[in-house]
Amino acid sequence: MNQILIIDDDQQLGLSFAKILSQEGYKTANAFTGSEGIESVKRNRPNVVILDIRLPDMGGLEVFEVIHEVFPKLPVIIITAYSSTETAIGAIQRGAFDYIYKPFDVPEMLLVVEKAVVAGRCMSSPVDVNPDGEIFSGREALVGSGSSMLEVYKAIGRVSPTDATVLIRGESGTGKELVSRAIYNHSNRADKPFVVVNCVAIPETLLESELFGYEKGTFTGAMHRRVGKIEQARGGTVFLDEIGDMPLSIQSKFLRLLQENSIERLGGKDPIDVDVRVVAATNRDLEAAVADGTFREDLYYRLRVVTLTIPPLxxxxxxxxxxxxxxxxxxxxxxxxxxxxxxxxxxxxxxxxxxxxxxxxxxxxxxxxxxxxxxxxxxxxxITLNQERSVPNGDVDQAVAGDIQLWVRGVLHSEKQEKLFDSCLDHVAALLVREALVITHGNRSNAAKILGISRPTLHAKIDKYKLDT
Ligand SMILES: Nc1ncnc2c1ncn2[C@@H]1O[C@H](COP(=O)(O)OP(=O)(O)OP(=O)(O)O)[C@@H](O)[C@H]1O
Ligand SMILES: [Mg+2]
The missing domain is CATH 1.10.8.60 (Helicase, Ruva Protein; domain 3)
Incomplete structure (x- = not known):
C-alpha cells in the first residue's frame, strides 16, 4: 500500500489531509515539524511526501533539500500559500514534484498525489531487461528473446547513456512506455526526475500550459505563475507519449526546446534554459501526418534521428x-x-x-x-480471444479504426477513450455534412436547414472536416 507522509505544523490541516487520503486507500503518517518529518522519511520510507513550505523549526525549502539529497527519487509535493508561490517554484526547480495551494481543492490535491505515486513508482522501480522471462522477480521487465527484441535491447543499451532525443515507435500495447522507462533507468539521469506527459490525455487548450507553464495574468484564471512539466523535469527526462497527436500549435514550441534547449512560459517574455532529455513515443503514421500537414516536417526530421521501433507481437x-x-x-x-x-x-x-x-x-x-x-x-x-473484426474499416481513418478495435476488446488505454469517442462522433458528423452537401449540390443554406443547424455551425464543420472541395 502506498504511504504518504504529511509534514505540516498545522495539526488540524495535516490530520484532515491524512483522513482524506486514507479514505482513498493510502496509508498515511503525519509529522508536525521539519526535523520530525526528516526522521520519518528516513525511518518509514514513504512513497510520497507532502510538505508545507512554512514550518516552525526550519524552512520548508531546507527540509525539502535534506530529503531530496537522501532520496532523490521520492516525489515531494509542496504545500504553499499564494504568497509563497515563488518559493514553491524554487523548490520545483530544485526537483520537487509539484505544488498545491492552500486552501485545497480536494480533487486536485488527490490528482497530484496520484500522479506523484505513479511518478515515484516509475522512478524507483527499474525495468529489468530479462529476455528469458523465467520467474517474475517482483519488478517489471522487458521480456522476449527473439532477434527483433534483442535488437531493441541493444538499442536501449546504446542510446540510454547519451542525452539524445529518442523516438519510440510501435503499435498500441507493444511496450513503448516500458521501453521509455528502461531507457530512463539505464541513463545517467536515472537519479533525476522522469516526467510523463500524454499528448492525447490532455485537452489541446491545456496541453500547452501543462508543458510550458504560464506567467501570472496570461489568461483568465492565471492568478499565479505556474511552472510546466518541462521545467519540472529539469536535469531529468521528459517522456512525451503519443507525440503524433501533439497539436500543430504546440509543435513549434516543442521543436524549439529540442533545438535550443529553451522554452518560454505562456505570456513569458524571456526564454528559460532547461536541461531535459526527451523521449517520445507514438503509434501514429508520422509520415502520413507530415504528408497531410498535421505534423511538422522539421519536427519529424529532428525526432527521427534516433528511432527505436518495437515490432508488433x-x-x-x-x-x-x-x-x-x-x-x-x-x-x-x-x-x-x-x-x-x-x-x-x-x-x-x-x-x-x-x-x-x-x-x-x-x-x-x-x-x-x-x-x-x-x-x-x-x-x-x-484463453478467450476476440477474433471477429467488429468494425468495417470503410471510410474511417486507419488509426481510428485500429483504436476502435482495441477499445471493444477492452485493451485501449483509458486515457485514449474519450478522445476516440470524440473522433467517432466527428466521423459520423462529417459523413452527415458531406451527405447533406451532396444532395443540396453544395448549397450551404439548404444543407444547414436539412441538418437543423445554423449556417455558421455548418461552416465551422465544413472547415473542421475539410469538406470544402
Ligand atoms: N517486452 C515486454 N515484456 C513484458 N511486458 C511487456 C513488454 N512489452 C509490454 N509489456 C507490458 O504490456 C503492457 C503495455 O505496455 P506499454 O504500456 O508500455 O505499451 P505502449 O506501447 O505504451 O501502449 P499504448 O500505445 O497503448 O500506450 C504493459 O503492462 C507492459 O508492462
Ligand atoms: Mg503507452
Whole structure:
C-alpha cells in the first residue's frame, strides 16, 4: 500500500489531509515539524511526501533539500500559500514534484498525489531487461528473446547513456512506455526526475500550459505563475507519449526546446534554459501526418534521428512462450493468486492469434484467465480471444479504426477513450455534412436547414472536416 507522509505544523490541516487520503486507500503518517518529518522519511520510507513550505523549526525549502539529497527519487509535493508561490517554484526547480495551494481543492490535491505515486513508482522501480522471462522477480521487465527484441535491447543499451532525443515507435500495447522507462533507468539521469506527459490525455487548450507553464495574468484564471512539466523535469527526462497527436500549435514550441534547449512560459517574455532529455513515443503514421500537414516536417526530421521501433507481437511470435510464462508469474503474484501454469494446447492457441492489441491484449487475456481459474493449468477454452473484426474499416481513418478495435476488446488505454469517442462522433458528423452537401449540390443554406443547424455551425464543420472541395 502506498504511504504518504504529511509534514505540516498545522495539526488540524495535516490530520484532515491524512483522513482524506486514507479514505482513498493510502496509508498515511503525519509529522508536525521539519526535523520530525526528516526522521520519518528516513525511518518509514514513504512513497510520497507532502510538505508545507512554512514550518516552525526550519524552512520548508531546507527540509525539502535534506530529503531530496537522501532520496532523490521520492516525489515531494509542496504545500504553499499564494504568497509563497515563488518559493514553491524554487523548490520545483530544485526537483520537487509539484505544488498545491492552500486552501485545497480536494480533487486536485488527490490528482497530484496520484500522479506523484505513479511518478515515484516509475522512478524507483527499474525495468529489468530479462529476455528469458523465467520467474517474475517482483519488478517489471522487458521480456522476449527473439532477434527483433534483442535488437531493441541493444538499442536501449546504446542510446540510454547519451542525452539524445529518442523516438519510440510501435503499435498500441507493444511496450513503448516500458521501453521509455528502461531507457530512463539505464541513463545517467536515472537519479533525476522522469516526467510523463500524454499528448492525447490532455485537452489541446491545456496541453500547452501543462508543458510550458504560464506567467501570472496570461489568461483568465492565471492568478499565479505556474511552472510546466518541462521545467519540472529539469536535469531529468521528459517522456512525451503519443507525440503524433501533439497539436500543430504546440509543435513549434516543442521543436524549439529540442533545438535550443529553451522554452518560454505562456505570456513569458524571456526564454528559460532547461536541461531535459526527451523521449517520445507514438503509434501514429508520422509520415502520413507530415504528408497531410498535421505534423511538422522539421519536427519529424529532428525526432527521427534516433528511432527505436518495437515490432508488433504478430511479427515476433517466438516471444510468446516467455511472455506468457512471465505474465502468468507476474499477474498471479500481483493479484495474490496461485500460478496454475498453462497447457501446451492453450499456449499453442495464443500463437494462432494475431494480437492486434499486442502485449497489453495478451496480458488482459491472461489476467482474465487467471481470475476465472480454479487451480488447473490453463486450457484452450480459458484463453478467450476476440477474433471477429467488429468494425468495417470503410471510410474511417486507419488509426481510428485500429483504436476502435482495441477499445471493444477492452485493451485501449483509458486515457485514449474519450478522445476516440470524440473522433467517432466527428466521423459520423462529417459523413452527415458531406451527405447533406451532396444532395443540396453544395448549397450551404439548404444543407444547414436539412441538418437543423445554423449556417455558421455548418461552416465551422465544413472547415473542421475539410469538406470544402
Ligand atoms: N517486452 C515486454 N515484456 C513484458 N511486458 C511487456 C513488454 N512489452 C509490454 N509489456 C507490458 O504490456 C503492457 C503495455 O505496455 P506499454 O504500456 O508500455 O505499451 P505502449 O506501447 O505504451 O501502449 P499504448 O500505445 O497503448 O500506450 C504493459 O503492462 C507492459 O508492462
Ligand atoms: Mg503507452
Amino acid at each position: 504478430r511479427e515476433r511470435k517466438e516471444d510468446i512462450d516467455v511472455l506468457v510464462e512471465y505474465l502468468l508469474a507476474r499477474l498471479s503474484s500481483e493479484m495474490s493468486l496461485n500460478n496454475p501454469g498453462i497447457t501446451a494446447e492453450a499456449l499453442n492457441k495464443t500463437k494462432q492469434y494475431d494480437w492486434p492489441g499486442n502485449i497489453r491484449e495478451l496480458s488482459n487475456v491472461i489476467k482474465k484467465a487467471l481470475i476465472f481459474n480454479r487451480g488447473a493449468p490453463l486450457q484452450p477454452e480459458d
